Amino acid sequence: MDKIKFSDIRITGGLWRDKQDMVKNVTIDAVYNRFCETHRFEALKCTWKEGDPDCPHIFWDSDVAKWLESAAYIMATEERDEKLEKIFDDAVDLIVKNSDEHGYFNSHFLVTRQNERFCHRGEHELYCAGHLIEAAVAYYEATGKDKFLKAMCKYADYIEQVFKLEKSAEFFTPGHPELELALVRLYHATSDKRYLELSKYFIDEHGKPENGEISNNNYNQDDMPLRDRITADGHCVRALYLFCGMADIAYEYNDSGLLEACKRLFENITNRRMYITGGVGSTYMGESFTVDYDLPNRKAYAETCAAISLAMFAGRMQAIEPNSKYADIVEKVIYNGFLSGVSMDGKSFFYENPLEIDPGFNNKERFPITRRQEIFSCSCCPPNITRFIPSIAEYMYSYNDSVLYIHHYMNSETVGGSIGIVQETNYPADGEILIKCNIDKEYIALRIPGWCKSFKLSLPYEMKNGYAFVRLSGETEIRLTLDMPIEAIAANKRVHENAGRIAIMRGPVVYCAEGVDNGADLKNVRVDIHGNFELGSAEFLLPSIKTTGFRDADFDSLYKFADDAYEEFPLTLIPYYAFANRGTSEMLVWLLKK
Amino acid sequence: MDKIKFSDIRITGGLWRDKQDMVKNVTIDAVYNRFCETHRFEALKCTWKEGDPDCPHIFWDSDVAKWLESAAYIMATEERDEKLEKIFDDAVDLIVKNSDEHGYFNSHFLVTRQNERFCHRGEHELYCAGHLIEAAVAYYEATGKDKFLKAMCKYADYIEQVFKLEKSAEFFTPGHPELELALVRLYHATSDKRYLELSKYFIDEHGKPENGEISNNNYNQDDMPLRDRITADGHCVRALYLFCGMADIAYEYNDSGLLEACKRLFENITNRRMYITGGVGSTYMGESFTVDYDLPNRKAYAETCAAISLAMFAGRMQAIEPNSKYADIVEKVIYNGFLSGVSMDGKSFFYENPLEIDPGFNNKERFPITRRQEIFSCSCCPPNITRFIPSIAEYMYSYNDSVLYIHHYMNSETVGGSIGIVQETNYPADGEILIKCNIDKEYIALRIPGWCKSFKLSLPYEMKNGYAFVRLSGETEIRLTLDMPIEAIAANKRVHENAGRIAIMRGPVVYCAEGVDNGADLKNVRVDIHGNFELGSAEFLLPSIKTTGFRDADFDSLYKFADDAYEEFPLTLIPYYAFANRGTSEMLVWLLKK
Numbered sequence A, B: 001m002d003k004i005k006f007s008d009i010r011i012t013g014g015l016w017r018d019k020q021d022m023v024k025n026v027t028i029d030a031v032y033n034r035f036c037e038t039h040r041f042e043a044l045k046c047t048w049k050e051g052d053p054d055c056p057h058i059f060w061d062s063d064v065a066k067w068l069e070s071a072a073y074i075m076a077t078e079e080r081d082e083k084l085e086k087i088f089d090d091a092v093d094l095i096v097k098n099s100d101e102h103g104y105f106n107s108h109f110l111v112t113r114q115n116e117r118f119c120h121r122g123e124h125e126l127y128c129a130g131h132l133i134e135a136a137v138a139y140y141e142a143t144g145k146d147k148f149l150k151a152m153c154k155y156a157d158y159i160e161q162v163f164k165l166e167k168s169a170e171f172f173t174p175g176h177p178e179l180e181l182a183l184v185r186l187y188h189a190t191s192d193k194r195y196l197e198l199s200k201y202f203i204d205e206h207g208k209p210e211n212g213e214i215s216n217n218n219y220n221q222d223d224m225p226l227r228d229r230i231t232a233d234g235h236c237v238r239a240l241y242l243f244c245g246m247a248d249i250a251y252e253y254n255d256s257g258l259l260e261a262c263k264r265l266f267e268n269i270t271n272r273r274m275y276i277t278g279g280v281g282s283t284y285m286g287e288s289f290t291v292d293y294d295l296p297n298r299k300a301y302a303e304t305c306a307a308i309s310l311a312m313f314a315g316r317m318q319a320i321e322p323n324s325k326y327a328d329i330v331e332k333v334i335y336n337g338f339l340s341g342v343s344m345d346g347k348s349f350f351y352e353n354p355l356e357i358d359p360g361f362n363n364k365e366r367f368p369i370t371r372r373q374e375i376f377s378c379s380c381c382p383p384n385i386t387r388f389i390p391s392i393a394e395y396m397y398s399y400n401d402s403v404l405y406i407h408h409y410m411n412s413e414t415v416g417g418s419i420g421i422v423q424e425t426n427y428p429a430d431g432e433i434l435i436k437c438n439i440d441k442e443y444i445a446l447r448i449p450g451w452c453k454s455f456k457l458s459l460p461y462e463m464k465n466g467y468a469f470v471r472l473s474g475e476t477e478i479r480l481t482l483d484m485p486i487e488a489i490a491a492n493k494r495v496h497e498n499a500g501r502i503a504i505m506r507g508p509v510v511y512c513a514e515g516v517d518n519g520a521d522l523k524n525v526r527v528d529i530h531g532n533f534e535l536g537s538a539e540f541l542l543p544s545i546k547t548t549g550f551r552d553a554d555f556d557s558l559y560k561f562a563d564d565a566y567e568e569f570p571l572t573l574i575p576y577y578a579f580a581n582r583g584t585s586e587m588l589v590w591l592l593k594k
Helices: A015-037 A060-077 A082-098 A125-143 A147-165 A179-190 A193-205 A236-252 A256-272 A304-320 A324-337 A381-388 B015-037 B060-077 B082-098 B125-143 B147-165 B179-190 B193-205 B236-252 B256-272 B304-320 B324-337 B381-388
Strands: A009-011 A397-399 A403-406 A412-414 A421-425 A432-437 A443-447 A455-457 A462-464 A467-471 A476-482 A486-491 A501-506 A509-514 A545-552 A559-561 A566-575 A591-593 B009-011 B397-399 B403-406 B412-414 B421-425 B432-437 B443-447 B455-457 B462-464 B467-471 B476-482 B486-491 B501-506 B509-514 B545-552 B559-561 B566-575 B591-593
Touching: A009 A015, A015 A060, A015 A381, A060 A082, A060 A125, A060 A381, A082 A125, A082 A147, A125 A147, A125 A179, A147 A179, A147 A193, A179 A193, A179 A236, A193 A236, A236 A256, A236 A304, A256 A304, A256 A324, A304 A324, A304 A381, A324 A443, A324 A509, A403 A421, A432 A443, A443 A476, A455 A467, A467 A476, A501 A545, B009 B015, B015 B060, B015 B381, B060 B082, B060 B125, B060 B381, B082 B125, B082 B147, B125 B147, B125 B179, B147 B179, B147 B193, B179 B193, B179 B236, B193 B236, B236 B256, B236 B304, B256 B304, B256 B324, B304 B324, B304 B381, B324 B443, B324 B509, B403 B421, B432 B443, B443 B476, B455 B467, B467 B476, B501 B545
Parallel strands: A403 A443, B403 B443
Antiparallel strands: A009 A412, A397 A403, A412 A421, A421 A432, A432 A476, A443 A467, A455 A476, A462 A467, A486 A501, A486 B559, A501 A509, A501 A591, A509 A566, A545 A566, A559 B486, B009 B412, B397 B403, B412 B421, B421 B432, B432 B476, B443 B467, B455 B476, B462 B467, B486 B501, B501 B509, B501 B591, B509 B566, B545 B566
């Protein structure tokens, strides 16, 4: 199916309008300034010499590229911005100037290890190339300027030659996937099918035996051909970028074997290996998936980039085969494990997004950080946030000849393209959505979210795969009311970490308790799922939740005879995405079930 | 107070008779054979040369010394054993032969680094010396043979000269304490007060500024003078051996400042940093204490040697100042976190004693082992078990001119010495204890354990510091009945790990659930503290416990709306000390409270 491009949609209000304003007004500059301070932009000059400080890191080009892609998206949705455009053009000039005669550009290898080009699978050259290609496509689409795009086509041609035609590189497939999906974008921007074919080539080669031997290392998803994969293993971001490339190729080539693999992997992740926040990655060791149902909360890795890449994968699946389970995961990610990655003021970031913070027990073993930081040495997440938020509307709609699918509800209107559709809603502050459209389709299909037990539609409908199909005739106004009560959610009993515990959700939004509101020892707080829950103030865009908490009485000794005496207190829950915005504090998603 | 020596007490039945038989018939040989296979005994020959395999390790002498001490204890309580005595005498001959002209013996430094003697505080020379001294004292007391004792006196004299008189060593106090308490034993065996004074010297020096600077490293308890310590920090076994030395010196010198420090440390450990099993050590990093209330179950370090050393410390405190809280801890340790260290067949051992095993989630991060092993590369625990069990009766009694204190109940009779006392009991299988004595004291004081809410005594008594004082007149028979119901115990709410959970105890014995009896997902099992609990069969010496367990129904998805539907099933609990004797299995002490 086709999608309505995000650049043809204007978010006109609500949470995402706030977040897009934040990125445009604060975050894009904050990330740029940190990247300048750390010489990431300067690295494009390729003037570093042995003995100089701050050798360009192998992944710096990808950081800069994602920032550039972000700037392009802001220009695509807002107006052209001279300052951003100047930074962009200057960067492009440097990249083009310093690309070699083959079109190769890498600010690390060009200045440090010219002779080791394409020798080290683990050193991110093709990953950086992929991000540069994505930035070039984005800039071309936002501004029509094609200097960067042409340079990146030349680079892609060179990669095709080295990896596919000559097979002269020291490795066969990207160590950190990203190029695969970037090449599909390059194909769409240029209509040159060689780029699609190169992407398919990498997907086909990935996990094949090398020198006759299958790797037993799943860190890079190398342990079997991709069509055979059953479980999501290894480094989460690598895995999910790769699965995005698989989904793209499955769609473009109508490759049912590859699509089945994508579906299996989606099920394995979302039914076995995903935090309730949409976070993935259960261990910092290899930033990786572990085993089914292993979801430690305090040591959750749940990298912001992994959440983004899960949304990217689910977004592709939602457009290939409309089933609300895909869009449900996009939604789970964007309101929770993704959005927690950036502070409310837009200036600082989490790399990991734990579901529990317990600062009193920060001991010598590794533990999650408790405060967001303005930059990381491995600073992939901040520019991934700045490119995701301005382009979030890309996930809203897809369509074929007869049906327009509404996957996500955001106060918005289309501002270009062939399809005119308006949504008036405060979603997810509440579940009232007014849809106005006048489109040349037989049906409009409205996703009924998995979290929603009951809803009302102002027109007759038929349910199919989690979507309510409404027949259209001319200009249509549809009122959808999604009941959005506060719900207690339990985890499968195999998730030992959450045994005896519940999480509170309202609509797609996961809530958490913080020490700053509720005092210490949150692990000890019980909630009665049959108790009274009320909405409170909306300090962090969406309302807080109030209920009665129960905790053990204080006593001095370490152990005592058990009893049923609890102290009641007013418990305040805030949206999970807003945790850690008021200093260091305990935080907990999974509360004891009374 | 004086103690009745263990060698004057014969355990005549019950759990400890079984365990003493196990050590005598199985464990002492098993450990010896493993030590021979690994060349630990051979190292005493001091013939290793550069290039040879199996260089003697810095702590091997301590392993051998503890085995020798164990053999001496078996001979002291059972009969002389030709085979053990031959091994012992051969070892002594080698040690004496290879000691140098100063009396120095160390099978590692003598063959590898003669020039580095007493240069490395962290390399266990004084620790090994301490264990050799303890073994020599034990053998002298068991057999009257004094060859080893004399050699060790000479070695101790040399240590006095180097460390106290000349101060010519490269360090000032033992890096791994042990020598301090060994010197007190040597003083008692020889009546030479210089050994006591040398021990006091080390205690006084420990934690003093070196070169004018206080260390900020608490790993070796170096961060302040011992009299100033408030919290138990650093390596658990080092800390507790040191606290034993402190308690010995506090007692011998009637040093109230040092005794107060011991009391503070005892309170800090037992009210803030101790597992319900009596285990200590919350992290494998430095095998150490961490912070108050940090008691992770699955990653509990809780080394067997740490449990032993806590019993040693509590045992010293119980004899200095009779308050039942000290003997309660000895008891907690010996029936739980100590006894779990050896398999029911007596052949294999735990170094760590976790309170939870979850083999399904053994991922790449470090996790506790799930099966006992026959030997470890650092095999301190096995010979510590073999010396503890034969001498356990040492903890039973202490006395002053007017009172005989009974700290612990074991089916037993005195077989020598001046005090005749018999206990007839199945304790802790039940709480019935018949005590027969005819002793020249005004009172006999019977400990009423902290776990006991109600008891009956056949004679009038007065309670004082947890002891029931009964006035004696000639031959006396006392029947003590300790009610021993099955109890649910809660942890302080600051122990976040145990929030919402209870442990089941009966008398001093902590129980656990194992997967082999109860199926998977034990973390999910709830227990109704008001439910029916019954005693079951005694497969592992003490009865099992039967009650109804409740667990969440099975469902396929990862998350669902919470409800109150539980499946009931018959839950079987076994004594914690008996876990991991039936293959790899889940194990859990802290069960969800329904």
